């Protein structure tokens with residue numbers, strides 16, 4: 001067993017758990033976020049009731065349709081703005097929920113607000129012109145041309161329809177990630193274009209000062225969050241730290257590490273286990289960002305990422321030259337040790353998912369024998385960082401267990417030759433103390449789901465189970 005390891009692990013700074021740069025996320029953040037989201041829906045409903053919505057629905061007839069149409073429109077707008085806020089990279093929201101969870105909710109609120117918007121359009125047409133109108137499409141055309149802001153709202157609706165259609169799983173699989181992402185940005189145009197019709201014609205918007213103040217505040221907070229956190233903070237952070245490629249190291253076939261240096265990195269609020277969105281200014285195509293986790297503990301002197309070649313974006317990392325400027329967005333992700341207070345640690349990695357776990361191994365203050373890393377790969381040749389893992393085994397008493405082999409023919413975190421064991425039972429056999437361990441899981445979607453389920457079935461409490469998906 002060799003005891004050599006790159007300096008990234010050899011001389012860590014005195015352990016601080018990264019708390020000096022990024023304090024732990026209070027538990028109540030997530031609860032507060034959920035309550036605030038629910039509250040906004042209650043508020044818009046209350047404002048609609050205050051504006052006579054309920055009586056109109058009770059009164060029946062065309063007015064009932066119009067009132068129901070207004071309510072679905074208000075819920076659709078509210079969810080649309082919540083969606084914008086969910087993906088605005090607000091640090092409190094990011095740290096409370098993590099990006100993979102946020103992405104799932106974003107998808108759910110997106111589709112829900114879309115169907116509410118469809119209901120809004122249909123109910124409003126019926127309410128304004130009557131369900132028995134012989135020329136339904138003619139009436140729709142008339143509404144679009146007659147009412148202020150409706151042309152813009154129609155353009156906004158079309159933009160949102162395009163975003164929704166391209167987000168249906170079947171369509172999304174057929175699109176390149178970059179094309180899908182670019183089209184997805186049209187949702188901002190959709191939200192912006194829908195605003196004027198609400199401002200100029202919305203009964204629940206103009207008729208009531210409290211409603212006006214509420215909606216303006218929600219729009220301003222959403223737009224402000226996007227400008228501040230998706231543009232302002234990254235620009236400021238890049239100007240402050242000025243990251244450049246220091247050296248590029250081939251770790252193995254199709255696996256490249258990039259070491260970066262920059263200014264004042266001790267002040268970069270990042271913890272082991274987190275990731276950034278990276279852009280390297282190495283020529284055409286630089287504007288497409290890719291998420292890569294830190295593969296070494298950030299100690300304030302430099303950063304390291306390790307990239308497996310998959311497609312065009314990851315392949316160009318191998319040809320980066322020292323001195324190339326790197327732009328970052330982040331840090332993101334909640335696969336951190338912020339809730340770790342000592343005791344047993346079990347890590348499960350699949351393939352390149354080992355990168356954030358490697359950086360966590362360097363940060364967490366476990367005692368010798370307390371940490372276990374279970375590393376799943378298809379073949380010996382696919383195991384990355386063998387020398388560094390051996391260093392952790394020798395110097396910090398980490399148990400490293402390799403599970404090699406092809407995928408099982410059932411959803412499982414185990415390789416095919418061990419798939420006759422039940423998933424949770426196999427985990428408990430490898431780490432009998434799993435139920436009272438902090439468990440960290442990272443890998444592709446299906447495997448991560450199976451590993452999470454196995455950990456939960458083996459008795460791991462949800463608050464002790466930390467995961468990062470390497471796909472959204």
Ligand SMILES: Cc1cc2nc3c(=O)[nH]c(=O)nc-3n(C[C@H](O)[C@H](O)[C@H](O)COP(=O)(O)OP(=O)(O)OC[C@H]3O[C@@H](n4cnc5c(N)ncnc54)[C@H](O)[C@@H]3O)c2cc1C
Nearest residue numbers: 177289290291292293306307308311312313314355470471
């Ligand atoms: C949170 C997170 C952390 C990651 N950390 C690492 C890491 O440390 N090392 C590593 O090798 N890989 C990591 N990945 C995976 C890596 O981002 C993708 O392999 C890479 O972006 C593929 O891009 P490509 O152009 O080479 O491949 P493509 O062939 O264009 O894409 C292959 C697949 O990668 C995904 N993908 C592509 N571009 C993006 C993007 N900009 N954002 C999100 N997903 C994308 C899509 O699902 C796509 O289907 C991480 C992914 C996520 C979500």
